Amino acid sequence: xAEPARLTIRRGFPRPTAEQMAPFxxxxxGWVVDAMGRRGALPHWIxxxxxxxxxxxxxxxxxxxxxxxLAPYAALKFATxxxxxxxxxxxxxxxxxxxxILLGMARNAGIVAAVTDGLVRxxxxxxxxxxxxxxxxxxxxxxxxxxxxEIGFPVTIGGVRVEPGDLxxxxxxxxAVVPRADVDRVGKELRAIAEKExxxxxAVAGGASYPGWLDGLLAGDGVRFVD
Numbered sequence: 001x002a003e004p005a006r007l008t009i010r011r012g013f014p015r016p017t018a019e020q021m022a023p024f025x026x027x028x029x030g031w032v033v034d035a036m037g038r039r040g041a042l043p044h045w046i047x048x049x050x051x052x053x054x055x056x057x058x059x060x061x062x063x064x065x066x067x068x069x070l071a072p073y074a075a076l077k078f079a080t081x082x083x084x085x086x087x088x089x090x091x092x093x094x095x096x097x098x099x100x101i102l103l104g105m106a107r108n109a110g111i112v113a114a115v116t117d118g119l120v121r122x123x124x125x126x127x128x129x130x131x132x133x134x135x136x137x138x139x140x141x142x143x144x145x146x147x148x149x150e151i152g153f154p155v156t157i158g159g160v161r162v163e164p165g166d167l168x169x170x171x172x173x174x175x176a177v178v179p180r181a182d183v184d185r186v187g188k189e190l191r192a193i194a195e196k197e198x199x200x201x202x203a204v205a206g207g208a209s210y211p212g213w214l215d216g217l218l219a220g221d222g223v224r225f226v227d
Contacts, residue, residue, distance in 0.1 A: 007074055010152030013164040015058040015080065016183045023187035024056050024169050024178070031197065032169045032176040035189035042134075042175045043158040046117060050126050050133040055113035057084040059166040059177075063150040066092030066118070067141070071149025073102060078151060081110025084168045088155035089118030095141030098133070100125025107131050115168065115175055117157045132170055 024032065033041050060083040064071040072087050079085070085106055089097050100122035103114055113132040119139040120126065126133050154163045160177055162168075167178040178186050203212065217223065 004148060006147035006149070007071060008148075008150045008153070009074070009078065010150075010164065011078055013152055014180065015082075015165045016167050016180060020183045020187060021056060021058075021167060023190045024167065027169065027190050027194070029169055029171050029173045029176045031190060031193045032178065032186065034193050035186045036176070036178065036182070040160075040176050040178065042115070042160050042177065044174065045136055046115065046134050046158050046175060047136075048132065048170075048172060049120055049123060049135050049138065050131070052127070052130055052132045053134075053170060053172045055084065055132045055168070055170045057082050057112040057168055058180075059084055059086045059162050059164055059168055060111070061151070061153060061155045061162055061164045062087045063153065063155050064089050064097060065148065066090055067095045067097070067143050068146055068149065069097045069102065069143040070145040070147045071151055072097060073105075073145065074149070075151045076102075076105055076109045076111070079106070079109040079111050083111050084170075085111050085114040085116075086155065086157060086162050086168070087114070087116040087118065088157045088162075089116055091117045091136065091158075093119060093136065093139070095119060095143055096121035096139050097143050098135070099142075100129055103131060103133060104129045113168070113170055115157070115170070134170060134175055 062075045097118045098120040115134045120135045152164045165180045169176045
């Protein structure tokens, strides 16, 4: 009977083009989520660990067992510049699966960010590496390199499904996941969101103390005053 594979690797999958990604380059995660019907962010506990937080890139997905980073290391061999290393580790809090050495190599491979539901370590070194890193938290406990693991297949991280080639946008508020099939639609919607936000910011700058639509709502049948 054959031994189980230590690694299962899908080497090729489609990614959004630079043109498709262009509308997202300056969009805050809040706008991206608004353009997706107010959903699509990873949970709050997958949070920035590094000083750098802003990124836009495509998902290079990895599944690994807790306390093992064989698959994350192997994924570096198959990275394309602009990828985001997305590592599902079952939300483990037993020890780190990423550190500054792996992330330094990831940066050298053109990876622009790392996102995991597990833990990381070497936070000062991560800041020196300079790529945004989002995780559940920190632990100095180190991982093994035994496997098994998968690269280039759908993963679930923080309850959110991420497929290889999905678009990820991160900033200090968190990470938004845009399914690859929806990138064009969400990119177009972002233009309308930007106009709406500009109008609201202009109202604040002009001295508004409440939104203009509130008067109409308060005058409607759905509001009862008891004074």
